[in-house]
Amino acid sequence: MSQPLLDLAGVSKTFGPVTALDRVDMQIGAAEAVGLIGDNGAGKSTLVKILSGLYPPTTGTMLFDGKEVHFGSPFEARAAGIEMIYQDLALCGDLDVAANVFLGRERKKRYGPIRLLDRAAMREDARRVMRELGTDIEPERIVGGLSGGQRQLVAVARALQFQPRLLLLDEPTAALSSEKIRVLMGLIEQLKARGVSILMISHRFTDILHVCDRIVVVRQGRIAGELAPHAQPPDRTMAAMHAMMTGDALGAGA
Amino acid sequence: MSTAETTTGGAASPLARIARRLGGGRDNSFGLLAILIALCVVLSFVSPYFLTATNLLNIGRGIAIVGIVAVGETIVIIAGGFDLSVGSVMAASGMIAGFLVTHGAPLPAAFAAALAVGIVVGFLNGAIISYARINPLIATLATLAIIRGLGYVISGGRELVISDEAFLTFGVGQFLGVPYIVILLVATFALFAWLMPRTLFGRYAYAIGSSARAAQRAGVPVSWWRIVYYVTCGLLSALAGLVFVARTGNAQPSAALGIELDVITAVILGGTSLTGGRGRLWGTFIGLLLLGVVNNGLILVGVPAFWQQVVKGSILLIAVLYDELRRNRVEEA
Numbered sequence: 001m002s003q004p005l006l007d008l009a010g011v012s013k014t015f016g017p018v019t020a021l022d023r024v025d026m027q028i029g030a031a032e033a034v035g036l037i038g039d040n041g042a043g044k045s046t047l048v049k050i051l052s053g054l055y056p057p058t059t060g061t062m063l064f065d066g067k068e069v070h071f072g073s074p075f076e077a078r079a080a081g082i083e084m085i086y087q088d089l090a091l092c093g094d095l096d097v098a099a100n101v102f103l104g105r106e107r108k109k110r111y112g113p114i115r116l117l118d119r120a121a122m123r124e125d126a127r128r129v130m131r132e133l134g135t136d137i138e139p140e141r142i143v144g145g146l147s148g149g150q151r152q153l154v155a156v157a158r159a160l161q162f163q164p165r166l167l168l169l170d171e172p173t174a175a176l177s178s179e180k181i182r183v184l185m186g187l188i189e190q191l192k193a194r195g196v197s198i199l200m201i202s203h204r205f206t207d208i209l210h211v212c213d214r215i216v217v218v219r220q221g222r223i224a225g226e227l228a229p230h231a232q233p234p235d236r237t238m239a240a241m242h243a244m245m246t247g248d249a250l251g252a253g254a
Numbered sequence: 255m256s257t258a259e260t261t262t263g264g265a266a267s268p269l270a271r272i273a274r275r276l277g278g279g280r281d282n283s284f285g286l287l288a289i290l291i292a293l294c295v296v297l298s299f300v301s302p303y304f305l306t307a308t309n310l311l312n313i314g315r316g317i318a319i320v321g322i323v324a325v326g327e328t329i330v331i332i333a334g335g336f337d338l339s340v341g342s343v344m345a346a347s348g349m350i351a352g353f354l355v356t357h358g359a360p361l362p363a364a365f366a367a368a369l370a371v372g373i374v375v376g377f378l379n380g381a382i383i384s385y386a387r388i389n390p391l392i393a394t395l396a397t398l399a400i401i402r403g404l405g406y407v408i409s410g411g412r413e414l415v416i417s418d419e420a421f422l423t424f425g426v427g428q429f430l431g432v433p434y435i436v437i438l439l440v441a442t443f444a445l446f447a448w449l450m451p452r453t454l455f456g457r458y459a460y461a462i463g464s465s466a467r468a469a470q471r472a473g474v475p476v477s478w479w480r481i482v483y484y485v486t487c488g489l490l491s492a493l494a495g496l497v498f499v500a501r502t503g504n505a506q507p508s509a510a511l512g513i514e515l516d517v518i519t520a521v522i523l524g525g526t527s528l529t530g531g532r533g534r535l536w537g538t539f540i541g542l543l544l545l546g547v548v549n550n551g552l553i554l555v556g557v558p559a560f561w562q563q564v565v566k567g568s569i570l571l572i573a574v575l576y577d578e579l580r581r582n583r584v585e586e587a
Binding site: 073074075078086090091092093094095099103104105106108115116117119 | 451452461472474
């Protein structure tokens with residue numbers, strides 16, 4: 001691999017006496033999809049929150065595209081090209097689809113000193129990005145009236161609209177039907193083909209096996225190991241993942 | 255079918271589209287408009303005086319003060335907040351303007367000082383609520399008491415009689431038969447109703463009221479915008495305070511006591527959701543007209559003044575119940 005897009009060295013995060021992450025080293029290459037798995041409380045969410053600018057790390061360095069970065073807010077992480085799709089989607093239910101897609105980064109047009117929202121442009125762009133996702137949800141629809149799967153698509157559209165270089169996905173399939181999961185997985189393949197790197201947290205091992213180039217297992221705040229998903233038959237990979245997550249020796253326990 | 259879906263159909267009939275425009279869509283103030291029209295028809299039969307120009311302008315004058323404040327209150331409630339301190343701000347700003355004018359200050363300076371009071375109190379409200387994370391009801395209940403109290407302390411409880419001609423003209427003057435204050439009321443509504451869907455100011459009010467967390471994560475500076483909304487409400491309350499003094503001809507520390515009841519009733523009646531995220535200024539305007547007509551009607555048919563308070567409280571209760579019902583319906587759908 002040439003220079004990785006993201007390079008973490010010795011990243012730790014403590015909350016008072018609790019060590020959530022302990023000297024984590026990790027790389028993500030350009031156009032690489034990495035799956036992050038681990039038990040509840042293993043440190044997956046903390047890691048993703050650091051990457052998305054929600055918390056600063058306590059110690060350690062973070063290189064993005066070869067340059068050291070310190071994100072003070074999600075806004076700075078996004079400006080660098082890191083988009084995050086939250087598990088709870090973080091949408092405003094009373095706003096329409098277009099308003100949610102552009103929330104925080106609204107398009108404006110100038111009339112002399114006055115700047116007004118460019119609602120028509122935002123509607124058109126939202127419609128286009130929804131089409132790219134293979135859905136025809138109208139940009140004028142109020143998000144509160146959409147189904148769980150449709151909301152998920154809005155959250156994905158929101159992240160894609162800004163052409164991220166690294167997309168962080170926290171349990172992206174939690175609210176989706178199996179058919180929508182296939183759509184989303186196809187989409188992730190498409191993004192990889194376009195050169196976007198992906199870090200995906202998921203409890204669904206099958207999703208991770210399908211789309212990820214590499215699987216990173218975290219346990220008790222540390223990287224417990226890495227796996228190549230297609231190096232061995234799927235059931236062996238699953239058993240190995242499970243063993244790393246729980247700390248059991250391979251094949252020792254159920 | 256949920257109310258949300260009814261507004262999103264692509265090919266609605268022209269009538270439905272007009273209804274949506276007038277009523278602000280799913281806020282359903284079209285129904286309220288129908289009630290208002292029906293009430294006007296009934297009253298015009300009950301009292302021959304109702305439909306006269308004099309009476310209609312009386313209604314307009316009667317709602318101007320509450321209405322200007324209601325514009326600010328609507329915006330604050332849409333953004334998920336609440337402002338109970340509006341009446342105190344009105345009294346305080348009126349007192350400041352009255353004091354300055356009676357002590358020889360030029361009128362523009364007195365007005366500017368009054369508006370500054372509104373901005374400062376609005377800023378305090380917004381800062382306390384945003385940074386100290388105190389419930390807006392409690393925070394503004396506290397500033398309600400503090401500002402009202404300061405008004406009494408500084409004035410010694412005395413009222414000031416205003417003799418400045420220009421100040422009084424602002425309250426009673428007319429342009430082409432329409433009182434200045436009615437023009438001011440309509441202009442305030444029109445300005446903010448135009449701004450809300452077209453600017454970040456409006457967009458973020460709805461976003462923050464809908465989900466402050468989602469807005470925060472999207473990079474919206476939520477605390478800063480909250481302060482902007484409370485400052486807007488404070489500023490409009492101060493403006494209403496000036497109108498109050500101009501109309502009555504005196505500035506008193508007890509002015510506009512309890513006016514928040516009327517203001518909040520108009521806002522909620524107009525379909526703005528108590529939990530934020532939803533509401534239209536058009537709705538508030540219709541709610542305000544309805545309140546004005548009800549008040550006027552009660553007087554015309556000779557109901558004793560004490561009963562008006564009972565009726566107003568009942569209308570607020572009905573409006574809140576209706577808001578609750580509608581919200582449950584949307585959530586179930």
